[in-house]
Amino acid sequence: MKITLFCLLALLMVVPSHADTHTKDTLVIGKISHNPKKHYRYLKPMAQYVADQMTDLGIDKIKIRLAKSKEHLADLLVQGEVDWVTETPVAAAYLHDVAGAEILLRKWKKGVAEYHTVFFGLSGKGIGNLQDLKGKVIALEDPASTSAFYAPANELVEHGLKLIRLNSARDKPPADSVGFVFSREEINIATLVHKGVVDAGAFSSDDWIKEDHLPAKYREDFEIFHRTPNMVRALEIVRHDLQPEIRQRLTEILLDSNDNPAALHVLRAYQRTRKFDRISEDQKKAVYNLRNMIKKVDQAIGW
Amino acid sequence: MSKLNLFLLLFLLSFSLLAAQPVDGNPPNRQNGHESQTGNHSLLLAQSEPLSNRSVERDHDTFTSTRGGVEIVSSDGEFFAIIGGRLLLDAAYYDEDKNSLGNGTEIRSARLDMEGRLFADIIYELSVDFADGDADMKDAWFAYDAQHPWRFILGHFKEPFSLEELTSRKHLTFMERALPNALVPGRNMGLGLQWYGEQLSLAAGIFGDDFNDDSDDEGDEGWGVSTRATYAPIATERSVVHFGVSAAHRKLDDEEAYRVDIRPESHLTDVRYLDTGKIKQSRTLTMVGLETAWVYGETSIQAEWMASNLERDDDTDVEFSGWYVQASWFPTGESRHYKHQPARFGRVKPLSEQGAVELALRYSTLDLTDQDVEGGNSDQITVGVNWYYKPQLRFMLNYSLVKNDEFADADGDLENEDEPKIVQLRAQVDF
Known part of the structure; x- marks a missing residue:
């Protein structure tokens, strides 16, 4: 029995370090949501589609993280609990300003690149x-x-x-x-x-x-x-310190989905996205500058 | 080391390894990543508005909301539970002709529903109706939902057959389904497969009998297969063109008896004018159905035709058939809501606080007479007015003219050629 107790104590000491040695195997996609049940259905096929093409990078699963507010999502990005976000330009501007998130691609949400x-x-x-x-x-x-x-x-x-x-x-x-x-x-x-x-x-x-x-x-x-004036319809953004190889692969997978017949139902579920494309640095700056617009409006209204 | 000690050691080892896994499946480095991430980001935070260093609050871990019922969703979306229900209260007045139908009131449906998702890939639904004073099991199934857009479903659910049958009673244009609905298979125990695309949907399954059949019968249950395919070349918010075809084949149970009977599109009466009686020595039943729906803004038209062929031991088949066509119009500007994934109609949402008004007209007919089976023929015209005060609260008024032929006598229990008129009211709430 003494041996067992000894082993038990040894195991208890070992467990925390074991947990720390886990390698990254899960990518997390996040979104601000007031209807999490619906948004989960949007995101799940895309999450699975991307995960299937990242196994060689050690990513075997993509989880979804739904946030109640932009502040909450910013927290999650900063804490590394969310890696990738699909959002509106205003949310992207906020997450860039507060959490350092960066634009990856433009999303033709509901079939359109821009709207006004x-x-x-x-x-x-x-x-x-x-x-x-x-x-x-x-x-x-x-x-x-x-x-x-x-x-x-x-x-x-x-x-x-x-x-x-x-x-x-x-x-x-x-x-x-x-x-x-x-x-x-x-x-x-x-x-x-x-x-x-x-x-x-x-x-x-x-x-x-x-x-x-x-x-x-x-x-x-x-x-x-x-x-x-027109503004970008929607964006894929990532946390600023996401590993470069994962960021690169995610970009490739999303761009490839434009012409991949296997991705047709995935894009449709993903808020009826027609395609993803790159935007210029000037366009990115225009999105990031929306933060100033938000601040100006908030200040003008005084809330 | 004794065997007991060895066992304990292995047990503890297993337990410890399990305990080392994160409960939510996230790798532990995420739980511990806060310090480093925040540290890397401190400069950025100093330049913009302050970001709290608190860990993510636990109250963010679930979303709780209500639209009358209760909805709880985990923050990763992999678990949710919704508790809801419905209450349908009816009153009917029968302007009788030859037979007594019995004016009165009833609770048409008092149902509690629970649906949810488990471990990302399993969804379920359980609903029980208490309207008759008993617990009447409705949907009771779970499904594997990991291979979008495929879904495998197991349990007690509606066989894929008929647009009207698959549209929830909560969202039907009229208080009761049309006469030909007597021919559809309804809910049975089964294993099904569902798929949908941009314009197409497919569903198929293999089914036993209703789960509560066969309670005093030691014979084998019947079984069958059914399938439905739909094509909607137009399926936008207010414009829909829908076509569908259903087919089903069933081997009847060991009793080899088949019977179809139906009320006159009014549930409050127990009178079933159309009744084939028990058709004995019946082997197999084959059913086919065609459906179409058209929505253009406030206006919609929907029609279905269905027929069944009963094969008997003496090789004399009997065939029954029926069809209906209905039209509706919203003078208040709303449109019927088509759900393209399951290819059926859903909830109408009023455009204004005064609610939505819908005017509707339906003609339906069913013929259950063929060869030696004299189940009768009935035609029915119904005018309906619906007032959707809120998306989940509506009031319905139906007025029907019924015309029965000489065989429509409830298998000999009633006077034939009865032509009553029916006025029905319903108050409906779901949550």
């Missing part, structure tokens, strides 16, 4: 440009949205307009300000504008042509009075 924000209102109501919004109310989506909050809010600020958040869509802003309300979903923006509850709405050019976000019978009553 459209400002619209009911036809014939006298709103022809952004300045006409003074003293009026615009409906936006929610504070996390790129195309339906940050981009249009920045555009208003850039045009010298003062923004004020209203508690209700029926409240009125001061005559020199633009009031805004959050309506949570794109269809609510369209409905509020169509009913005349608010004077204008703004969301992405993708949503403008999407029937469930803007039914045709609403669209024919609307007119677009302003568009923002």
Whole structure:
């Protein structure tokens, strides 16, 4: 029995060092999620597809890590608990600024490389440009949205307009300000504008042509009075200290998936991605500079 | 060293090795990587806004949400559990003609559902309906979900046959399925395979009988195979063109008796005008079905035809068939929601806070008379109005005209050629 006890003590001493000697065998893909069940289904086929092509690098599994906020995802990147992220440009800018994450590739999410924000209102109501919004109310989506909050809010600020958040869509802003309300979903923006509850709405050019976000019978009553410049639709980003060989292989796998018939169902599940491509350093800088846009908007609104 | 000591040593060794593995499957260097990563990044952090040095908070490890039920998802997505249910409350008034149908109210469905995912690759569903005062098992299956877009499913679930059958009752346009639904196989114990592509879906399976059959019968159960293929060349948010074909073949159980009977698209009455009675010395049943659906914005049309061929010991086959066509329109602007992966319809979401209104019309017919089997023929026209106050709360009103032929007499228990009119109401909530 003494031998057993001795062995037990020896094992207990050995176990922690054993754990420390594990080599890296798992790559982790992360995403900010408010619907983790749905996002897991998006990410899982891609994770498996990539893992299958990294075994020679010692990666035999890819795990998914869903984060509740950009702050949480930044923590995970810094701690090395997430290696690779698929996100919007605004999230990419934040993760670059706070966690040092770097852009790998552009993702043609839902089939498009770039998109922009459209400002619209009911036809014939006298709103022809952004300045006409003074003293009026615009409906936006929610504070996390790129195309339906940050981009249009920045555009208003850039045009010298003062923004004020209203508690209700029926409240009125001061005559020199633009009031805004959050309506949570794109269809609510369209409905509020169509009913005349608010004077204008703004969301992405993708949503403008999407029937469930803007039914045709609403669209024919609307007119677009302003568009923002184009921005990248979505991005693949990685933590700054990801091993170069893994980073290189990930780039190759994603680019190869564009023409690989075996990846067809993977890309479709991956938010209906049409392809991945490289973007220039200037384009990357433009994305990273979105962080300044966010700060400017946050400062202008004062929250 | 004694054998006992050796055993203990091996046991402890095994246990210790297991204990050394991370619980969540992450390599331990991830758990211990915080210091080094943070250290490498300190300069960057100093240049931007401060990032906390705290470890990831444990409350981030699960997502909890509710849409009426309870949904819990692990942060790696590999585990989730959803507890939900539904309550369907019905009332019916029968403008009777020759037979008494029995006005009244009932709980049409009071179901609790649980679904989830285990260890990334196993998904399951368990649902029980208590509407009749008994526990009536509905879906009870688990599936292997690792080989996207393939799925292997085992348990008690619906055989892949018919668009209307596979569309959940929660999302049907009318309160009850059309008359031809009497011919579809429904839920049985089985092993199935599902696949879907951009425009196509395929499902097939081998099935025994319903799991609670055969309780007082020592004979062998019947078994069968069924399959469904669909093609949706258009499947966008508000535009759908869908075609499908189903086929099934079944060897009947040792009793070799087959029977089809059905209520007149109203569940509250127990009257089943159409009834073949027990057709004895029946060997095999073959079923085929064709389906199509078309959605264009607020308007939709859906139709199915199905037929069954019963082969008897004396080689005299009997054939039954039926079809329906329905149309619906949302004056409030919504559209029926088509789910292209399972190739069936799903939840309607109102566009405004006042909810969505849907107007619908259906014609259905079923003929259960052939050769010496006089199960009857019935035609039914139903007008429906649905008000979807919220995505999970709706109210339904159905008005039906029923026309039965001379053989539609519940296998001789009722007066034939009955032509009642039916008014039904439903309040439905699911969570």
